[in-house]
Amino acid sequence: MTLAPADPADNFQPSYRVSRERFLEKLHRLSARLPVRVDSRAIAPRGPEGETLALDFAIVGARRPKHALVLSSGTHGVEGYTGSALQHWALDALLPRLALAADTAIVLQHANNPYGFAWHRRVNEDNVDPNRNFRDAFDPGQCSPDYEALYDCLNPADLHPDNEARRWAEIQAYIDREGLRRFQQVAVEGQYKFPRGIQFGGHRRSAGTQHLIDLTREHLAAAQTVIWVDFHTGLGESGACELICGAPLDSPAYAFAQEIWAGEVRSSQAGESISTPLNGLLDLGLQAVLPAGARFAFAFPEYGTWPPERVIRAMRSDNWLHHHGDLGDAAGRAIKAEMLEAFRPASRDWMRTVAAHGIGLVERTVARLPGASMRG
């Protein structure tokens, strides 16, 4: 049996490659004591060390569960450090002391966007934000007029300091005029018109999106209860967590989320969350392929890292780098380092705080899952 690290910060892994290797190894060891099935679906690109990039859907417990708790990581690539840390904790500390009924499973879905995790991007190999890509139909003209007006400021063609100063002055003037929340809405809601712009939602489903839909449809085909937690970072006060639910306020999914996470969950639809309403969300896409009548509760825990301007700066510089720059030169390396810092701060205190919170959240959630109980 693996012993869980005493310091929650130790659950953080050094890279996608190492996280995946250890994840699969721990599952293999766990399979001596519990039923384990891993369904891995690779995407075409490789990681920086030539490694395979894959979504690994690991089902611990019932092979066709009636009741399932899914913990997923890395929808926004580089944000996967935090979600995978909690998956490693679950493998080391939660699953060994959990009693599961014959019809119940815990599912650990490692790296919804393995390309972004491995290459330290939020987007995937198509420059697509996966959390704007869960749609049936795509309109290549869909984009707010304000995004178009701010296009050059959001997606600079160069990073020359004089030009950057002018662009940030324009952004600031927009915020002064329309408010920070409106700017956030415009910058992050998702656009379908500019494939090289930030927050591009795609012109079709990306490979990883289709894999996740297929995995959910195939493995949760008998589900009556699905509680799903998809970990994110980069929005909110440093180290603080907001539990965001994207379901419409009058939907059963919102009511069930309130039942599971009473007092904790906030709706992004109702304006009560730090997140603004978004297009093409993963939870709505996954809910659509669950059996009719299945109870579904979904939450995005969002852990704050740095102030919004720093996070947006990192994203737009990273977008510039992948379209106009050189990953191998000093400027490119500095942008990648800042991208990591913006979504997984190097501070051990930050890691400890978010991992400790996430552990508590998962423990509270497991307690609401039918057929799961802690031993001793």
Ligand SMILES: [Zn+2]
């Ligand atoms: Zn995210």
